[in-house]
Amino acid sequence: MLPPDLDAFFVANDARIRGELFDLLRIPSVSARSEHTADVARAAQWVADNMSTAGLRATVHPTAGHPIVVGEWRGAGAGAPTVLVYGHYDVQPPEPLDLWDSPPFEPAIRDGRLFARGSVDDKGQLFIHMKALEAHLKVRGGLPVNVVVVAEGEEEVGSDHLAEFVEAHQRELACDSVVISDSSMFAPGLPSILSSLRGLAYFQIDVTGPATDLHSGSYGGAVVNPAMALARILATMHDRDGRVAIPGFYDPVRDWGDRARREIAALPFDDGQFRAETGAPALGGEKGYSTLERVWMRPTCEVNGLLSGYTGEGAKTVLPSKAMAKVSCRLVPDQDPRQIERLMKAHVERVKPDGVTATVTALHGGRPWRAELDGPLYEAARRALAAAFDKPPVITGEGGSIPVVGDFERILGAPVLLMGFGLPGENAHAPNEWISMDNFTRGLRAVAVLYDEMGKQGV
Amino acid sequence: MLPPDLDAFFVANDARIRGELFDLLRIPSVSARSEHTADVARAAQWVADNMSTAGLRATVHPTAGHPIVVGEWRGAGAGAPTVLVYGHYDVQPPEPLDLWDSPPFEPAIRDGRLFARGSVDDKGQLFIHMKALEAHLKVRGGLPVNVVVVAEGEEEVGSDHLAEFVEAHQRELACDSVVISDSSMFAPGLPSILSSLRGLAYFQIDVTGPATDLHSGSYGGAVVNPAMALARILATMHDRDGRVAIPGFYDPVRDWGDRARREIAALPFDDGQFRAETGAPALGGEKGYSTLERVWMRPTCEVNGLLSGYTGEGAKTVLPSKAMAKVSCRLVPDQDPRQIERLMKAHVERVKPDGVTATVTALHGGRPWRAELDGPLYEAARRALAAAFDKPPVITGEGGSIPVVGDFERILGAPVLLMGFGLPGENAHAPNEWISMDNFTRGLRAVAVLYDEMGKQGV
Numbered sequence: 001m002l003p004p005d006l007d008a009f010f011v012a013n014d015a016r017i018r019g020e021l022f023d024l025l026r027i028p029s030v031s032a033r034s035e036h037t038a039d040v041a042r043a044a045q046w047v048a049d050n051m052s053t054a055g056l057r058a059t060v061h062p063t064a065g066h067p068i069v070v071g072e073w074r075g076a077g078a079g080a081p082t083v084l085v086y087g088h089y090d091v092q093p094p095e096p097l098d099l100w101d102s103p104p105f106e107p108a109i110r111d112g113r114l115f116a117r118g119s120v121d122d123k124g125q126l127f128i129h130m131k132a133l134e135a136h137l138k139v140r141g142g143l144p145v146n147v148v149v150v151a152e153g154e155e156e157v158g159s160d161h162l163a164e165f166v167e168a169h170q171r172e173l174a175c176d177s178v179v180i181s182d183s184s185m186f187a188p189g190l191p192s193i194l195s196s197l198r199g200l201a202y203f204q205i206d207v208t209g210p211a212t213d214l215h216s217g218s219y220g221g222a223v224v225n226p227a228m229a230l231a232r233i234l235a236t237m238h239d240r241d242g243r244v245a246i247p248g249f250y251d252p253v254r255d256w257g258d259r260a261r262r263e264i265a266a267l268p269f270d271d272g273q274f275r276a277e278t279g280a281p282a283l284g285g286e287k288g289y290s291t292l293e294r295v296w297m298r299p300t301c302e303v304n305g306l307l308s309g310y311t312g313e314g315a316k317t318v319l320p321s322k323a324m325a326k327v328s329c330r331l332v333p334d335q336d337p338r339q340i341e342r343l344m345k346a347h348v349e350r351v352k353p354d355g356v357t358a359t360v361t362a363l364h365g366g367r368p369w370r371a372e373l374d375g376p377l378y379e380a381a382r383r384a385l386a387a388a389f390d391k392p393p394v395i396t397g398e399g400g401s402i403p404v405v406g407d408f409e410r411i412l413g414a415p416v417l418l419m420g421f422g423l424p425g426e427n428a429h430a431p432n433e434w435i436s437m438d439n440f441t442r443g444l445r446a447v448a449v450l451y452d453e454m455g456k457q458g459v
Numbered sequence: 460m461l462p463p464d465l466d467a468f469f470v471a472n473d474a475r476i477r478g479e480l481f482d483l484l485r486i487p488s489v490s491a492r493s494e495h496t497a498d499v500a501r502a503a504q505w506v507a508d509n510m511s512t513a514g515l516r517a518t519v520h521p522t523a524g525h526p527i528v529v530g531e532w533r534g535a536g537a538g539a540p541t542v543l544v545y546g547h548y549d550v551q552p553p554e555p556l557d558l559w560d561s562p563p564f565e566p567a568i569r570d571g572r573l574f575a576r577g578s579v580d581d582k583g584q585l586f587i588h589m590k591a592l593e594a595h596l597k598v599r600g601g602l603p604v605n606v607v608v609v610a611e612g613e614e615e616v617g618s619d620h621l622a623e624f625v626e627a628h629q630r631e632l633a634c635d636s637v638v639i640s641d642s643s644m645f646a647p648g649l650p651s652i653l654s655s656l657r658g659l660a661y662f663q664i665d666v667t668g669p670a671t672d673l674h675s676g677s678y679g680g681a682v683v684n685p686a687m688a689l690a691r692i693l694a695t696m697h698d699r700d701g702r703v704a705i706p707g708f709y710d711p712v713r714d715w716g717d718r719a720r721r722e723i724a725a726l727p728f729d730d731g732q733f734r735a736e737t738g739a740p741a742l743g744g745e746k747g748y749s750t751l752e753r754v755w756m757r758p759t760c761e762v763n764g765l766l767s768g769y770t771g772e773g774a775k776t777v778l779p780s781k782a783m784a785k786v787s788c789r790l791v792p793d794q795d796p797r798q799i800e801r802l803m804k805a806h807v808e809r810v811k812p813d814g815v816t817a818t819v820t821a822l823h824g825g826r827p828w829r830a831e832l833d834g835p836l837y838e839a840a841r842r843a844l845a846a847a848f849d850k851p852p853v854i855t856g857e858g859g860s861i862p863v864v865g866d867f868e869r870i871l872g873a874p875v876l877l878m879g880f881g882l883p884g885e886n887a888h889a890p891n892e893w894i895s896m897d898n899f900t901r902g903l904r905a906v907a908v909l910y911d912e913m914g915k916q917g918v
Contacts, residue, residue: 198676202774211738217657217859220761220789221753222733224743227762227784228693235694238687274681279670279780284683284814294680302679303686304777305768310785315661315823317787317859318763321738325686326769328776330679355743364774400676400776 002387006448009135010441017131017444020050022107024089024123025116031066031090031157040066040153043089043123047071047130047151054134056149063161066090066153070172073133075142081459082146083451084175084414086404087126087182088155091118092429099431113434120435121428125181125421126151128440132447144455148173155182155404163407170411177377177459178408179450181443183398183420187268188436191385191393191446193378194418196296199331199368200401201340202304205230205348207323209356213309214319223319224355227308230323233358236351237301237327241287244301244329246347252334254370256297263395264292296397300330326363330399337365366401372415376457381417383453388446419450461846465907468594469900476590476903479509481566483548483582484575490525490549490616499525499612502548502582506530506589506610513593515608522620525549525612529631530589532596532606540918541605542910543634543873545863546585546641547614550577551888558890572893579894580887584640584880585610587899591906603914607632614641614863622866629870636836636918637867638909640902642857642879646727647895650844650852650905652837653877655755656860658790658827660799661763664692664807666782668815672768673778682778683814686767689782692817695810696760696786700746703760703788705806711793713829715756722854723751755856759789785822789858796824825860831874835916840876842912847905878909 010017029043030036044067048058056071069089076082094104094117102108104117118124129149136143150173152162166173185192209226210219239245271291275283285294294300304327309320329340341362352358371378373395385393405416421443427433469476488502489495503526507517510530517530528548535541553563553576561567563576577583588608595602609632611621625632644651668685669678698704730750734742744753753759763786768779788799800821811817830837832854844852864875880902886892 200676200776202776209737209739214737215859216759216761216763216787217659217789217857219737219754220858221757221759222742222744222750223737223739224741225761227765228697228760230765231690231693231762231784232697234687234690238691278668278673278678278682280668280682280814281816282683282814283681284812285681291681295678298680300675300680301687302675302684302778303690303767303782304675304775305770305779306686306689306765306782307770308762308766309764311764311766311783315785315787316763317659317661319761320763323762323765324770325690326774328675328774330676353743355739355741357740398676399679400674 002445002449003452005139006135007445009139010444021124021127024127025107025118026105028105029090029118029153030093031154032093040090044069044153047089050130051149054130055137056133061165063165065161068153068162068165069151071149073137073143073147076144076146080145081176081454082148082174083454084173084178084408084412085129085147085149086178086180086408087129087149088122088152089126090153090156091123092121092156094431096431101432109437112437114437114440115432115434117433119433120422120426121433122155122182124435124440125443128181128421128443128447132444132451135448136451143451145451148175159404162404163411166407166411173412175412175414177454178412178414178416180405180416180418181420181447182402183418184422184424184426185420185439186394186396188423189389189391191389191391192396192420193381193385193393194398194420195373195395196370196397197368197401197405198299198399199335199337200328200364200366201331201337201344201362202326202328202364203341203344204361204363205233205325205327205358206361207233207356207358208321210319210321213321216317216319219319224353225319226356227320227323229353229356230308230325232353233348233351234303234325234327236347242285243287244299246301246343248343249299249340252336252339253299254333260297261293264296265290267292267394292397295399297332299332299335302328304328331368333368333370335368337367341365366403367406369405369409376459377415377417380450380453380457380459381419384446384450385419387449388442461904461908462911464598465594466904468598469903480583480586483586484566484577485564487564488549488577488612489552490613491552499549503528503612506548509589510608513589514596515592520624522624524620527612527621527624528610530608532592532602534601535603535605539604540635540913541607541633542913543632543637543867543871544588544606544608545637545639545867546588546608547581547611548585549612549615550582551580551615553890555890560891568896571896573896573899574891574893576892578892579881579885580892581614581641583894583899584902587640587880587902587906591903591910594907595910602910604910607634618863621863622870625866625870632871634871634873636873636913637871637875639864639875639877640879640906642877643881643883643885644879644898645853645855647882648848648850650848650850651855651879652840652844652852653857653879654832654854655829655856656827656864657758657858658794658796659787659823659825659860660790660796660803660821661785661787661823662800662803663820663822664689664784664786664817665820666692666811666815666817667780669778669780672780675776675778678778683812684778685815686779686782688812688815689767689784691812692807692810693762693784693786695806701744702746703758705760705802707802708758708799711795711798712758713792719756720752723755724749726751726853751856754858756791758791758794761787763787790827792827792829794827796826800824825862826865828864828868835918836874836876839909839912839916839918840878843905843909844878846908847901
């Protein structure tokens, strides 16, 4: 049941809200391109001005990179809970431009979809929160919770200055919960709460044999081939059942329990369609798990890159001096990237053939995350989504990582709720990015209700 | 015992012979560089003129590439055997020039070594034959055998027109044996007969999974990783003892017998020094064989190159669409490159994981070769080398391939003798190429005696 007063506000202001969203989407705030630095700054100022008009106290904070905009409303008082809303106003580069059916920075609605770079990732979703807050403040003059909105301009380039900013402003940003709308629903009409993210432990393995490339005729057979040695090392990383065979790898993995597996199994998911989307001849993976379980709740060990010797056209009879592999593990709770690094190094050292050296360098790591689904924050989210979408939300997972989630939890000590309004196929980082206008409309209501429900639940 | 008349000729003509060799080495006949086309042609003419002066009938045959020079002396008559001498007058590019201690095309003698591009590979060794023939013709007015010298100008760029030329001139080039001096002795003072060459079967293996590179977070674990699949395929190619594990691979391999292994074991060879030259942390290979046996008489399976996914700096979380390996097998008698191709294709198809496709493309192949060491041709060579070096020759092998050897045997049906005067470390394709002046001097005598001995042996 939607609150009629807020709903009426959205209906009455529909044209203006769309117009503002179009204005925001027209700013080419491409954080990765230095020629767009002024555009990124302009978008930050636009967001701050729009927040001010909505009734928030807005500040543009410069960083060593692009600015961070903070909007605050503290009218609920010191006794009320505080929610921190995070979003980003920067966007991916729009290239290749010739694949767009309409210009990336000229919003266009076709077939119920709003096409523009940033429409779903994440300007559109950040704007949903800004307008839901405005509805509360304009219609009711206040909210049941205090609100801090943090909008950054570097999400698409690694959020390099966000954690530092949050740490430096811990007291101003102190909150009871964090809400992020920068993800997708599982399917159209199916409101979703994203409850898990995998972590990452990324390595480079370098195998070295002879000091220089040798002639494979003059030396082949008597000098251990580093590329073959690398292949033999990599082949030890899985057993025949597709399980990672690095000793100790699964020790910290928490069992998700039957209920989570039943919920995953109940989702409308088709292996055939998923396979067709990838173009792979067949799916595969760890025995005993479904496709969604393999992607969401099971850790992996993947080769991301291989390089050795001669890779050009035709034949060159070289016995390579070196062979390199990029290898990364997706992690699930409670695996720790540093522990996985120790296990990987010990494993490679153990299985490496004689006659070569092998070094493992950790390049990048991030912890896995899984929400505590019981409790008032998620109860509020369930109710808000059910009210706006006329259907209870499903619980979904994500095989990739969103590093800021862990950063917020770690620095602010508050639980994070991931509630997004994108859809599969939304082309977030590709040409023809879009957001469903129905999801935008319902998202506005869902977020408006969420603030009410958070007040009721005391979170 | 050297024939005094020929020896006296070499002594008396020593300065002139050196002067001529220097003239030949000064011509930058770099077959790989189009700017040296005229130099290559000039070298061909120089060789023809020098042969004429020596008493041969010399012809420069144009080809679609660089010319082939043929010099003939048929004075031994139709009843006498005919020997075909093969050599090449083209040279490798001299670059990098700054690593030469004296200019590559300005011959210089230091410490008993003659430094110049082509000094040992192969102008110097071809010239040994030219001067040995001249000695016979000038001193004695004839030879006990008929002689055809074939000097090509494209050896360093693949001998593209040689086989075709030999086929087209089969009748003029008909012979009873072929002698080539384009190889090295096993060690200083140790005259050597090169008795075996390995063949080659070179493949590219392409493994394909998804249609495009995928995000390793969103898909990793549920889509088979082509790079990991490739590693698993490659890891099946050897067993734990370093034997090639492709079924049927060793079936055609001929046992070399105890005598050959004893002769190899008797050679002055030091594993530690060989290892130090390669810079590898340790040697390795097929269990049960020594280093020289592994390189000369055992077949191999090597990875020559690997390429997949992201190979730049840092971390990119890609699940690659494709993975490629260059894989080649060095072959020994009686392995056949086409048979190995069939075995390799069947093996890869059998071991390839589900969820990917794997194709094997044959890129290049060459048959292995091994001399029949018993018989008059090799007896003549043993006697000639023993006379010139005061020591019986050793029998050596070569892990690489010299394709023209097989071509001559196949087209002309004559056995080939490989008797070279280079030395280890001669820098044949590197800066500061050299030939030992002692080997040059003794080589002249050895070849002069060889023609006598071939007459005596009737080959």
